[in-house]
Amino acid sequence: MDLLEFARGPALQWAAYILVAGTIWRIVGIVLLEKKPDYSEPRKSGGYPAAIKVIWTRAFTAEPFAKATLYPKMMAYVMHIGLFAVIFLFTPHIVFFEGWTGFDWPGLPNSVIFFIGVATLVSGVALLVRRLTNPVLKLISNFDDYFSWFVTLLPVVTGLLIPVRALFRYEDLLAIHILSVALLLIWLPFGKLGHTFLVFVTRGTTGMVFERRGAKT
Amino acid sequence: MKNKPTVGEILQAKGVSRRGFLKYCATTASLLALPPAMIPRIAKAIESARRPSVIWLSFQECTGCTESLTRSAAPTVEGLIFDAISLDYHHTLQAASGDQAEAARHAAMEENEGGYLVLVDGSIPMGNPGFSTIAGISNYDMLMETVAGAAAVVSIGTCAAFGGIPGANPNPTGAVSVGDLVKDKPIINVPGCPPIPMVMTAVLTQFLTFGQLPEVDKYGRPLAFFGQTIHDRCYRRPFYEQGKFANTFDDEGAKAGWCLYKLGCKGPTTYNACATVKWNQGTSFPIESGHPCLGCSEPDFWDKGGFYEPLSTGNFGSGAKVAGAAAAGVALGAVAAVAGRRRQAKYTKEA
Numbered sequence: 001m002d003l004l005e006f007a008r009g010p011a012l013q014w015a016a017y018i019l020v021a022g023t024i025w026r027i028v029g030i031v032l033l034e035k036k037p038d039y040s041e042p043r044k045s046g047g048y049p050a051a052i053k054v055i056w057t058r059a060f061t062a063e064p065f066a067k068a069t070l071y072p073k074m075m076a077y078v079m080h081i082g083l084f085a086v087i088f089l090f091t092p093h094i095v096f097f098e099g100w101t102g103f104d105w106p107g108l109p110n111s112v113i114f115f116i117g118v119a120t121l122v123s124g125v126a127l128l129v130r131r132l133t134n135p136v137l138k139l140i141s142n143f144d145d146y147f148s149w150f151v152t153l154l155p156v157v158t159g160l161l162i163p164v165r166a167l168f169r170y171e172d173l174l175a176i177h178i179l180s181v182a183l184l185l186i187w188l189p190f191g192k193l194g195h196t197f198l199v200f201v202t203r204g205t206t207g208m209v210f211e212r213r214g215a216k217t
Numbered sequence: 218m219k220n221k222p223t224v225g226e227i228l229q230a231k232g233v234s235r236r237g238f239l240k241y242c243a244t245t246a247s248l249l250a251l252p253p254a255m256i257p258r259i260a261k262a263i264e265s266a267r268r269p270s271v272i273w274l275s276f277q278e279c280t281g282c283t284e285s286l287t288r289s290a291a292p293t294v295e296g297l298i299f300d301a302i303s304l305d306y307h308h309t310l311q312a313a314s315g316d317q318a319e320a321a322r323h324a325a326m327e328e329n330e331g332g333y334l335v336l337v338d339g340s341i342p343m344g345n346p347g348f349s350t351i352a353g354i355s356n357y358d359m360l361m362e363t364v365a366g367a368a369a370v371v372s373i374g375t376c377a378a379f380g381g382i383p384g385a386n387p388n389p390t391g392a393v394s395v396g397d398l399v400k401d402k403p404i405i406n407v408p409g410c411p412p413i414p415m416v417m418t419a420v421l422t423q424f425l426t427f428g429q430l431p432e433v434d435k436y437g438r439p440l441a442f443f444g445q446t447i448h449d450r451c452y453r454r455p456f457y458e459q460g461k462f463a464n465t466f467d468d469e470g471a472k473a474g475w476c477l478y479k480l481g482c483k484g485p486t487t488y489n490a491c492a493t494v495k496w497n498q499g500t501s502f503p504i505e506s507g508h509p510c511l512g513c514s515e516p517d518f519w520d521k522g523g524f525y526e527p528l529s530t531g532n533f534g535s536g537a538k539v540a541g542a543a544a545a546g547v548a549l550g551a552v553a554a555v556a557g558r559r560r561q562a563k564y565t566k567e568a
Contacts (some may be wrong), residue, residue, distance in 0.1 A: 003432065008530075016542075018542070024543050024549075025549040025550045027550065029554050029557065030554075032550065032558075033561070062291065091478070095479055095530065096530060096531055098541075099530065107460050110460060136533060170448070176483075
């Protein structure tokens with residue numbers, strides 16, 4: 001078994017098992033937690049409309065912080081949209097998802113994806129530099145923040161190396177890329193990358209609680 | 218051997234012109250990535266070389282490699298170069314049979330001790346010596362006896378180079394490659410199912426010219442031919458870059474000659490010269506004919522997933538195992554929730 005076979009086979013399989021088990025573990029663990037009794041009089045009705053509202057409004061910065069957070073917000077948007085594009089609009093990736101789900105969709109030309117990949121990487125590095133240079137951010141950052149950054153951008157770097165044939169042969173670069181994806185999938189449920197599947201749940205919950213307590217959402 | 222005619226004399230007798238001969242030398246130098254200054258040396262070496270003795274052993278194979286060499290649509294200089302070697306033993310091509318054939322092999326080995334080439338096609342069964350025998354001799358015994366006095370060994374085709382189809386899972390005969398058994402001789406692998414004729418003759422030409430085998434990659438393949446992937450040199454590569462793919466063998470993309478990646482093309486991970494040297498006198502190669510590359514010059518190509526499965530298709534394992542992982546996740550989540558509730562109760566009590 002060569003490196004590529006290992007990456008496409010056992011490595012990806014175990015990563016998938018850990019991803020599935022870990023994600024369900026996190027979700028079930030949260031859903032089954034006992035809700036704290038709220039003895040206060042509800043200010044507003046709350047409910048799902050409030051959840052949907054906050055899911056939407058939290059996508060934008062509140063006015064008082066708009067100027068201060070413009071740069072990281074922009075970089076974060078570039079990085080997240082870039083990640084979405086390189087993951088879901090690169091044809092070999094679409095083929096990968098098609099083999100898994102049976103669905104396919106149109107992709108972007110490779111040159112466009114390459115450009116987006118570079119932009120994603122640059123924005124990720126910019127966010128790391130900010131984390132390292134901003135005293136407050138640096139103080140509240142821990143291993144999870146740095147490791148999550150690392151495993152997120154590692155597949156981007158290894159993916160960008162493939163078309164330029166840097167350092168290794170194509171099949172070795174492809175294997176390294178798949179292994180880096182496997183590492184991402186393994187870490188995803190356990191660290192702060194859990195926001196991938198929890199972000200809308202947590203935002204919605206926050207919205208419902210805030211609405212009930214009469215906070216501005 | 219001194220009485221044997223030189224290759225130059227043989228080519229002259231066959232009616233090959235000086236111009237045609239030099240053209241072949243220039244092409245070979247180009248294919249082997251040698252500088253133009255080497256062309257006269259190649260020409261001189263080929264012209265003056267005595268016919269090298271070659272013993273061709275065929276083991277667990279389909280004779281496709283021999284077919285590849287001999288089924289040219291028209292005689293070529295490459296073909297004549299191949300004719301110019303002294304093929305002293307070859308099951309399919311030799312007239313002799315039985316004891317006479319074996320006597321010819323032994324005679325060639327004795328007369329050319331230490332200087333003959335052994336070309337092997339087919340893998341060697343190690344599960345049981347009786348799985349494949351020639352004149353009552355097991356493939357293993359014949360190989361080891363023959364290579365003992367050889368100058369070098371050339372593994373022709375993927376079966377000899379890597380085990381090939383006989384060695385595919387579950388490998389019922391215990392098939393192994395030549396390189397798995399022969400450790401004390403220079404070996405060059407010319408894989409392919411079958412290999413490109415020009416690659417075989419170029420390797421022989423290199424041996425005639427320099428008395429040594431060409432530079433090889435990690436799988437023992439001549440770098441001049443196996444240094445780049447099919448994908449890198451494929452004329453459909455621009456379509457890959459543009460994101461234009463054939464989705465089926467008869468859709469508009471296929472008719473327009475778009476990239477065959479989604480139909481399982483193994484070009485990106487296959488090192489061979491098909492896209493440049495091509496087949497049938499440079500007519501075309503499989504991708505040009507509308508079929509994805511199978512990756513036949515790579516080790517274990519038969520076991521590397523489906524031929525029509527795209528390279529980027531991952532293997533997430535069985536649905537049952539994924540379901541098992543999900544069930545494990547539910548159980549772990551329930552345990553975590555119970556622990557969380559206990560913690561909550563403890564804190565509430567303390568508060």
